[in-house]
Amino acid sequence: MTRSRIDWRDLLFGLFLVAVAAGTLVATRNLNVGHAADMGAGYMPRVVSLALLAFGLFFCARSFWRAGLLRARPVQAMLPIEPVQLRPLLAVLGAVGVFALTAEKLGLAIASVVTVILASYATREGRLRETVPFALLLSGAAVLLFIKVLALPVPVWPR
Amino acid sequence: MDLFDNLLLGLSTALELNNLGLCLLGVLIGTAIGVLPGIGPIPTVALLLPFTFGLSPPGAMIMLAGIFYGAQYGGSTTAILVNVPGETSSVVTCLDGHEMAKQGKAGTALAIAAIASFFAGTMATVVIALLSVPLSVLALKFTAVEYFSLLVLGLIAAVVLAHGSVAKSLAMVLLGLLLGLVGIDVSSGAARMTFGIPELSDGLDFVPIAMGLFGLGEIIANLERPAERRVVSQKVRDLIPSRVDLRAAFPAVLRGTALGSVLGVLPGGGAALPPFSSYALEKKLAKDPSRFGKGAIEGVAGPEAANNAGAQTSFIPLLTLGIPANALMALMIGALMMQGIQPGPQIMTEQPKLVWGVIASMWVGNLMLLVINLPLIGLWVSMLKIPYRLLFPAIVLFCCIGTYGIANNLFNVWLMLGCAGIGYFFIKIGVEPAPLLLGLVLGPQLEENFRRAMLLSDGNFAVFLSRPISAILLGVTAVMLLAMLSPTILRSRKVALAEES
Numbered sequence: 167m168t169r170s171r172i173d174w175r176d177l178l179f180g181l182f183l184v185a186v187a188a189g190t191l192v193a194t195r196n197l198n199v200g201h202a203a204d205m206g207a208g209y210m211p212r213v214v215s216l217a218l219l220a221f222g223l224f225f226c227a228r229s230f231w232r233a234g235l236l237r238a239r240p241v242q243a244m245l246p247i248e249p250v251q252l253r254p255l256l257a258v259l260g261a262v263g264v265f266a267l268t269a270e271k272l273g274l275a276i277a278s279v280v281t282v283i284l285a286s287y288a289t290r291e292g293r294l295r296e297t298v299p300f301a302l303l304l305s306g307a308a309v310l311l312f313i314k315v316l317a318l319p320v321p322v323w324p325r
Numbered sequence: 326m327d328l329f330d331n332l333l334l335g336l337s338t339a340l341e342l343n344n345l346g347l348c349l350l351g352v353l354i355g356t357a358i359g360v361l362p363g364i365g366p367i368p369t370v371a372l373l374l375p376f377t378f379g380l381s382p383p384g385a386m387i388m389l390a391g392i393f394y395g396a397q398y399g400g401s402t403t404a405i406l407v408n409v410p411g412e413t414s415s416v417v418t419c420l421d422g423h424e425m426a427k428q429g430k431a432g433t434a435l436a437i438a439a440i441a442s443f444f445a446g447t448m449a450t451v452v453i454a455l456l457s458v459p460l461s462v463l464a465l466k467f468t469a470v471e472y473f474s475l476l477v478l479g480l481i482a483a484v485v486l487a488h489g490s491v492a493k494s495l496a497m498v499l500l501g502l503l504l505g506l507v508g509i510d511v512s513s514g515a516a517r518m519t520f521g522i523p524e525l526s527d528g529l530d531f532v533p534i535a536m537g538l539f540g541l542g543e544i545i546a547n548l549e550r551p552a553e554r555r556v557v558s559q560k561v562r563d564l565i566p567s568r569v570d571l572r573a574a575f576p577a578v579l580r581g582t583a584l585g586s587v588l589g590v591l592p593g594g595g596a597a598l599p600p601f602s603s604y605a606l607e608k609k610l611a612k613d614p615s616r617f618g619k620g621a622i623e624g625v626a627g628p629e630a631a632n633n634a635g636a637q638t639s640f641i642p643l644l645t646l647g648i649p650a651n652a653l654m655a656l657m658i659g660a661l662m663m664q665g666i667q668p669g670p671q672i673m674t675e676q677p678k679l680v681w682g683v684i685a686s687m688w689v690g691n692l693m694l695l696v697i698n699l700p701l702i703g704l705w706v707s708m709l710k711i712p713y714r715l716l717f718p719a720i721v722l723f724c725c726i727g728t729y730g731i732a733n734n735l736f737n738v739w740l741m742l743g744c745a746g747i748g749y750f751f752i753k754i755g756v757e758p759a760p761l762l763l764g765l766v767l768g769p770q771l772e773e774n775f776r777r778a779m780l781l782s783d784g785n786f787a788v789f790l791s792r793p794i795s796a797i798l799l800g801v802t803a804v805m806l807l808a809m810l811s812p813t814i815l816r817s818r819k820v821a822l823a824e825e826s
Contacts, residue, residue: 175754182750183496190503193518203784207510207517210772214503221496247753254548255749258541258721259742265725266738278722285718288548292714304719308726316376318730 173229174247180225187219257288273321274313278305332454335681339689344384344682348690349697351388355395356698360403360705362410364720366396368540370656371532372723374663375730382664383682389660390640390683391690393653397636398442398694401629402705405434409709414632417604421617421624428620435702436566437574437622438629439695445582445630446691449637452586453644453684457673460645463794464670469777470788472669474798476771479648481802482591484760491809494760501764502771504529512776524736531659531765533728533741538758539652540724541741542748544717574626577607581627585634590641591650599635600628637687644680646670648767652759655766669770 190211197208261284268277282301286292312318338344354373358364370389377385400415405422418438425434467475484494507518508528519525566574584606585599607627608617617624640657642648647668649655658668666676673680698705728737751758782788790796 175756178750178754179493179496179756183500186500186503190518193520197515197517198513201784202779202786203782205776205779207513207515210775211503211506211517214499214506218496218499218503221492221499224492225496248549250753251549254545255746258545258548258717259745261718261721262541262725262738262742262745265722266735266742269725269729269738270735274726278726281722281725282718285721286714288545288717289714291712296715297718300715301718304722308722312726312730316730318726319733320729 176225176229178247180222180227180229183218183222183225185222187215187222190215190218253290254288258285261285261288269320271324273323273325274318275305275309275322276324278308327458328454331458331677331681332685334677335454335683335685336689338383338678338682339387339686344387344686345689347380347384347388348391348686349693351391352395352398352690352694353697355392355397356399356402356694356701356705357708358392359396359399359401359415360708361711361716362403364716365539365543366393367653367656368536368543368720368724369396370653370660371535371540372727374532374656374660375727377660378663382661382666382676383679383686385660385664386657386679386683387686387690389657390687394446394633394636394687394690395694397632398439398698399705401438401442401632402435402698402702403709405438405625406431406702406706407709414600414636417600417628418625418632420604421619421621424618424620425622425625430620433566433570433622434625436699437570437626439698440566440571441574441578441581441626441630442633443691443695444578445585445632445634446637446694447688448582449586449589449634450684450688450691452634452638453641453687454681456590456641457645457680457684460641461670461673464646464673466794467670468792469774469781470792471795471798473771473774473778474789474795474802475646475648475670476767476774478798478802479642479646479650480760480763480767480771481805483649483651483763485805485809490756493756497756497758497760498764501761501766502768503764504534504761505765505768506772511773522736524732524734528769529740529765530731530737531656531762532731533737534744534765535652535656535762536724536728537741537744537746538748538751538761540720541745542752542758544720545745545749546752547713548717570622574622577603577623577627578630580606580610581630581632582634585631586638588631589635589638589650599631603627603631633691640683640687643668644683645673647672649763652762655762658766 194208194211194215197211198206199208199212200206261281264284265277265281268280279301282304283294283297286297286301309322313320313322339348354369355366358366358369370392373389373392377388380388397414400410401418401422404410404415404418405426408419408423410416410419422434422438425431480498481495484498485491505528507525509515509519509526510517516526581599581603584603588599588602591598604617604624604627607621607623608614611617611621611623639650639654642650643654643657647658647670649658661668661672666672666679724741725738728741729735731737748758778788788795789799
């Protein structure tokens with residue numbers, strides 16, 4: 167296996183920080199910055215995002231620099247990033263998204279069933295014969311616990 | 326004497342009927358999640374936060390604290406019986422605890438773990454009570470300047486002493502601070518980074534962020550690993566340890582308690598450091614170190630005591646100074662703020678009922694754990710038989726409903742969805758998300774105190790160094806950061822923390 171020439175972990179984190187910092191600087195460009203004795207609303211966001219920018223650039227630079235060092239002296243191989251598996255990622259995020267889309271419109275009972283069934287697709291082990299009754303059971307429990315006992319103001323059935 | 330008055334006040338609060346009930350509920354939930362691998366105390370506390378609104382402040386804190394130390398307790402049960410550490414803190418208990426179980430001494434190991442935990446919990450309660458009085462006297466001298474320096478020290482120390490890259494953790498703290506700035510600026514009324522979304526004007530809720538980063542992100546990453554099969558078939562007998570066992574375990578319990586109490590106070594120490602250090606110490610002190618790993622009773626007693634003592638003394642910085650020692654304590658601060666209590670050095674004098682009630686409840690809770698846990702072991706073990714494929718959809722659902730419950734709107738669910746994606750990204754690139762939570766919770770206070778200090782000093786930054794307490798606090802911070810640059814310390818830190826992970 168060829169060793170990567172770049173420390174991807176550092177690089178990705180660095181780019182992420184640079185993006186966040188740049189986004190913040192743009193989003194807060196119109197806020198009054200003021201000065202130390204009389205800070206405006208924009209003072210802290212500016213200071214923090216500039217620091218983040220510095221960190222981000224540092225990690226980006228280090229990702230190349232460190233890779234060079236390791237190539238010269240490959241005592242400790244860089245940890246590669248394990249490949250992303252889409253199935254669990256999409257199923258879990260999708261389940262949360264479906265809950266957000268349905269909870270207020272279709273009510274907690276239906277939203278819960280759909281969420282649980284979709285989430286269970288995250289593993290290949292899920293069997294519908296097992297998942298569906300389990301989802302119904304959980305939905306019942308959720309309605310009892312959150313709406314009847316804890317009085318969460320969300321409809322049970324579609325409005 | 327003040328101390329006794331305080332403890333009496335605390336006991337009378339903790340022994341109120343509904344607080345007793347909440348304490349019991351907390352330790353039961355805590356034990357359950359401690360037993361179940363894959364759910365830690367952080368998402369659980371985050372999940373239950375929205376439902377503590379209706380409780381009295383002491384009741385809410387008593388229950389949440391119970392979850393925390395209950396989880397430490399439950400983790401060791403599964404570590405001993407099935408060699409599965411329910412929590413990171415009980416990884417070492419697996420070594421000798423499970424070995425004892427294999428030799429047919431599961432009952433003894435469980436009992437020793439329970440007794441060691443109870444003893445440590447009791448002693449730690451006394452330590453908290455003793456330490457908090459002088460600390461609160463010191464805290465009264467604090468102004469915005471000192472408090473700002475203290476917050477800086479707390480944040481930096483939590484980063485330096487926790488595991489993971491220091492530079493990355495510092496960046497994460499800043500990221501958390503930035504997220505904490507979202508919302509209407511209190512002093513000018515200007516909207517900051519709200520992007521026109523009305524839900525953002527009150528700032529970001531930390532519950533969806535914590536649940537996304539710690540709960541869901543973790544679940545997605547767990548699902549990528551192949552499922553492990555666990556065989557649970559253990560008969561538990563002899564729950565009362567023999568005199569010989571007790572005599573062998575007692576010195577280890579004492580040392581573990583002392584070590585755990587000290588390490589627990591340190592910010593960032595978290596749950597893993599005390600038991601590991603105690604195990605190493607016991608091994609070093611033993612006449613025959615080769616017994617360790619083969620069912621040495623000291624190897625269970627010491628770490629279990631250290632674990633529980635550390636879990637409890639990590640409340641000291643929170644209850645006296647309002648500084649969280651780790652991500653879980655940051656959630657506790659959040660719980661206080663939800664109750665309308667401003668955490669800070671004044672908390673002890675303003676909320677004695679709350680502080681002492683929580684301290685006393687820890688002792689009560691530990692007693693409950695001792696009494697209820699051993700008879701319930703069968704129940705806990707049967708919980709382990711729930712397969713993860715059924716467990717995680719349930720967690721996902723409860724996370725959704727829980728985040729919805731914070732403000733009864735769906736915005737937080739979407740926020741949690743985004744944070745879950747980011748949390749997964751962080752796990753993939755090997756960045757620890759805990760510092761972000763610290764920054765997020767402490768951010769608003771940091772800004773407020775910084776502004777106030779600057780206003781007092783007319784924009785002169787030297788004020789942080791000209792005041793003695795503040796200068797000392799910043800000095801300690803600087804020494805800690807500089808020490809991180811020294812190669813020898815860096816190396817030994819790497820070794821010490823590598824054992825943890």
